[in-house]
Amino acid sequence: MEASILSKSCPEAPTKGGPRLSSSAPGPSPITRTTGSSSISVSADVKSLLGFHDERITDLSLDYTAAGSQVDGLTVSAIASSGAAISVANTTSGGQRALSVKSADAGAVLRFLDVYEHMQGGALTVALSGASSGPIRGSVDARNFLIVDEPRLASIVSTKPAGGDRSLNQAVRGDIDTSRVSFERGYAEIEKGKGYLNLANGLLRGPSIGTTFQGTLYDRDNNMDMTGTFMPIYGLNRIFGELPIVGALLGNGRDRGLIGVTFRLRGNANKPVLNINPLSVVAPGIFRSIFEFH
Numbered sequence: 001m002e003a004s005i006l007s008k009s010c011p012e013a014p015t016k017g018g019p020r021l022s023s024s025a026p027g028p029s030p031i032t033r034t035t036g037s038s039s040i041s042v043s044a045d046v047k048s049l050l051g052f053h054d055e056r057i058t059d060l061s062l063d064y065t066a067a068g069s070q071v072d073g074l075t076v077s078a079i080a081s082s083g084a085a086i087s088v089a090n091t092t093s094g095g096q097r098a099l100s101v102k103s104a105d106a107g108a109v110l111r112f113l114d115v116y117e118h119m120q121g122g123a124l125t126v127a128l129s130g131a132s133s134g135p136i137r138g139s140v141d142a143r144n145f146l147i148v149d150e151p152r153l154a155s156i157v158s159t160k161p162a163g164g165d166r167s168l169n170q171a172v173r174g175d176i177d178t179s180r181v182s183f184e185r186g187y188a189e190i191e192k193g194k195g196y197l198n199l200a201n202g203l204l205r206g207p208s209i210g211t212t213f214q215g216t217l218y219d220r221d222n223n224m225d226m227t228g229t230f231m232p233i234y235g236l237n238r239i240f241g242e243l244p245i246v247g248a249l250l251g252n253g254r255d256r257g258l259i260g261v262t263f264r265l266r267g268n269a270n271k272p273v274l275n276i277n278p279l280s281v282v283a284p285g286i287f288r289s290i291f292e293f294h
Contacts, residue, residue, distance in 0.1 A: 039067045049078070051112035056081050070132060071097075080108040082121075092132050099136060101126035106142045120146040128190060135193035142186040153178035153209070155274050156230050156263055168232065168261050168276075176232050182206050188213075195220035202228065218269040226272075231260035 046060040060078040064071070074090035084105035091098050103109050106124030110116040122145025128138035147153065157168045157176040169176055188202035202213035213228030265272040 039065070039072075041065045052114035053111040053117055055108055055112040057086065057108075057112060080105040080112075082108055084108065095132050097130055097132045097136060099126065099128040099138075106145060118147050118150040120148055122146075122186075128192065135191050137189070137191045139187065139189050143184065145183055145186065147181045147183065147204075149179055150181075152265070152274065153181065156261070156276065157232070159274060159276055168230070176209070178209070181209050183209075199226070208232070215265075222269045224265055224267060224269040224272045226265040227263065229260050229262050 042062070042064040044060065044062040046062075048056060048058050049060050050056050057078040057080055060076070063073065063075045065073045070092070071090060072092050074088065076086070076088035078086045080086055080103065082105045084103055086103040086105075086109060087101070089098075089100045101109070101124065103124045106122035107119040109124060110119055119142075122142045125141045126138070128136040130136035157178055160167045160170075183204050183206035185203065185205045189200040191198040191200075196219045197217045198215070199217055200214050202211075204211045204213075210231045211228055213226055215226035215228075216224060217226065218224055262277040264275045264277075266275070267273045
């Protein structure tokens with residue numbers, strides 16, 4: 001049997017491709033729900049749940065409590081199709097809220113939720129906190145993952161900037177392969193409020209490509225405004241950045257490379273426009289921030 005999990009709690013039709021639960025045998029519903037005058041409590045044990053991008057999780061256990069529109073508690077545990085554990089905890093106490101997410105397969109979690117489809121593998125840790133009625137802040141940290149067939153990466157290395165005569169590929173005299181890129185670490189500081197998500201001190205670091213980024217991933221009008229620096233041959237650049245004297249002159253900090261381009265993604269969050277600053281293509285790291293968009 002397959003049934004939309006959305007139909008258990010709301011009258012709307014399920015979103016196409018959205019989560020569906022399955023049970024191998026008839027019997028009582030795996031979801032129980034109790035309500036009071038202004039509170040609700042839901043517990044679920046589901047053998048298999050099919051999410052977006054045909055991503056399946058198994059052995060799902062969920063406990064949810066809320067009063068009115070405020071979530072008092074949420075705990076989720078499940079197993080990804082790769083066998084990696086997934087855990088989510090959202091707790092509220094004393095007017096404060098804390099959210100934590102952990103998994104050894106970040107890509108599976110993001111695909112299942114239809115957050116991002118181009119990531120494979122990776123150990124994920126999310127830790128956010130704040131006032132119950134306000135935005136929450138914290139960090140997201142991922143280790144040892146792949147980005148596969150990401151069109152924005154391909155655009156950054158192949159696009160000739162306005163007023164420029166060379167793409168980044170041409171500037172470094174190479175063919176930067178963005179089809180399957182390995183990263184050692186991805187990190188960003190987050191502020192998540194009603195209808196918006198801001199990122200700061202963002203970093204993707206790998207042996208061949210690195211990028212720093214910051215800005216608004218989406219606002220209340222679903223607009224994006226992100227800026228950053230993109231660096232090819234990151235491993236080689238990082239060697240220079242970690243040499244005490246050379247690094248101070250050229251490396252511009254541990255997580256800035258020697259050569260790269262600054263970029264800006266701006267416009268509708270579903271299809272932002274990419275702009276590249278041509279002045280930063282071969283600029284040393286210590287000067288690159290001068291040319292970054294403001």
